[in-house]
Amino acid sequence: MIRTADVVVIGGGCMGASTACFLARLGVTVALVEKNYFASGPTGQSSAVVRQHYSIQQLVATSLRSLKVFQNFHEVVGGSPEFVKTGWLLLGDDGYAPTLRSLVEMQKKLGVNVELLSPTELNSLQPQTNVEDVVCVSYHPDTGYANPVATTKLFAERAQRDGAYLYENTMVTGIRAKGGRVHTVTTSKGEIDTPVIVNAAGPWGGKIGKMVGVDLPIGPTRHQIIVFQKPYDYWQPAMIYADLLQDSYFRPEGTDKFLVGASNEIFNHDKVNPDDYSGEADPETLPWSMERIRHRFPVMQRSSYRGGYAAVYDSTPDEQPIIGQMTEIDGFYCLVGWSGHGFKHSPAMGQLMAEMIITGTASDVDLSIFSPSRFREGFILNAKEF
Ligand SMILES: Cc1cc2nc3c(=O)[nH]c(=O)nc-3n(C[C@H](O)[C@H](O)[C@H](O)COP(=O)(O)OP(=O)(O)OC[C@H]3O[C@@H](n4cnc5c(N)ncnc54)[C@H](O)[C@@H]3O)c2cc1C
Known part of the structure; x- marks a missing residue:
């Protein structure tokens, strides 16, 4: 296992794999750590409908941007996500x-x-x-649907071709911080020092949050x-x-x-x-x-x-995702809480998370409404998405 990485992504579902894919192509040293195998969580059982009907404009934008990736997957990522x-x-x-x-x-x-x-x-x-x-x-x-396992594996394989380190059957067991910033990820196969962690652990995202002392309302x-x-x-x-x-x-x-x-x-x-x-x-x-x-x-x-x-x-309480860096601890990013509608956004979200980590902001979509602090601040999104 590598000893240091620019970014450690926790969770090898569609979100984590896509994030690793788009970070790696920007030259970032990224480790993608998955406790079982890629797409073994909810991603692998997803109905994987790729639709653009949303009432929140940001989700329309990310689903549309993702659709374009699904339509041109071969050129953008490589291989076929079996989009029908x-x-x-x-x-x-x-x-x-x-x-x-x-x-x-x-x-x-x-x-x-x-x-x-x-x-x-x-x-x-x-x-x-x-x-x-x-x-x-x-x-x-x-609109159509894709194969969520193929999609995730293709993101991971592309990430690896661009220099990412992939670890399956590797459980993240703890996170240590230093001076208010994440510092070390402890896994079942060793430790990785890193200044940035992406929590893409889906239903286990709350557990990962607890490792750095933050409460994420994921039920x-x-x-x-x-x-x-x-x-x-x-x-x-x-x-x-x-x-x-x-x-x-x-x-x-x-x-x-x-x-x-x-x-x-x-x-x-x-x-x-x-x-x-x-x-x-x-x-x-x-x-x-x-x-x-x-x-x-x-x-x-x-x-x-x-x-x-x-x-x-x-x-999550408002059935919308939690996206962005936690204010409580530097370098800890969330990409969790998709509440049953995340698959279709995964290509765009990987790109946007990579931008957010590198430049501090996602260029053309304002994702601040999904900020992790919204629940604490009493701001609940009022959109029932089917
Ligand atoms: C039945 C069903 C139907 C759905 N239908 C649709 C649909 O039609 N369209 C749509 O867009 N979305 C749909 N979704 C939702 C979509 O599938 C999810 O939002 C998406 O797959 C979430 O991906 P993810 O990468 O965030 O999480 P996950 O797939 O949950 O991946 C998280 C990964 O983290 C790993 N992990 C957890 N803890 C650790 C740890 N400590 N160390 C290392 N790894 C860890 C897990 O093993 C898991 O593989 C559906 C979901 C379900 C369950």
Whole structure:
């Protein structure tokens, strides 16, 4: 193990690997330390939808910047993240229509390829979709999903080609500070002296914070995904749906399956220990999700259940990330708390974190609203992102 590094990144999920990738290409000596293997945490179980629908402008900007990387991954990083462009549809009711109109306007101004559709237009695009209860629709043709494991490994491999040191099966066990600044990272394989640490440990981010005496409000929560086989007569183009009317999302999986996820309280949100939780789906989530996918796509009456699983979000009180340097201790940066929507931002966030560390600020996106101190200052972001 190297003895010193300019930066130690803790956590080899998509965020940590992307940060290491973009730091290394700027000539920074970076060590990426992962307690298991890359993408072994929530990243590897992500639905990995790459959408640009957000109400916070900064997140629209970072998701759009990331989309461009996914579309040109081969040139920017190398290799294929297996990005599948499907198109993404958001379905809402009467009450949501004015909000959706203003969000679409804002997203367009920021450069997102998005349009409002009427339910009839939706039906011409997706004839097998039941639109009887749908009032408003937005359509993002460029959206899709990627392979989160491939993406993360490619970031890590590129980082290594640019000089980064990668350590898998290496647990960070402690951090020592000197004169108010981080100084040494202790791991299961040795120590690394460094003036800068990036906490990209996802649901374990709170534990890493405690190593330097800071309290990060990250409450790991359990979320479930149910998988359905499409019947032979589901023939319309497979698109991703955020179905606000049913509190669910439907994501194609390859050519013959759908993943169903939800933001529903019954389906999700149990606070868990990320090292000890049930990875199986609960029996009651099967009928709940089957009812919803069959309501939206009646042809799915003939679908069959193909399994389910549960994974963990690194949830914060306002379901928004914690980004930036802690004021309590110099050199300790956070990139955690993505609360179930981080994957799509990882390419841009790696670039922006690298800039932030090197120049003190992220050039074209003001990320200060995600500052770690906001909870202490009582500033909670008020945006419910699906
Ligand atoms: C079921 C599910 C569906 C999702 N769907 C989407 C989606 O459709 N679109 C989207 O954008 N996002 C989605 N997300 C969220 C997204 O996957 C996460 O926000 C993102 O993967 C977080 O990446 P990360 O790198 O911050 O953290 P993680 O993937 O949690 O990585 C953190 C890493 O840190 C390591 N670590 C922890 N402690 C230590 C230590 N002491 N020493 C060394 N290493 C340590 C862990 O082993 C882990 O590998 C979903 C998440 C889940 C669970």
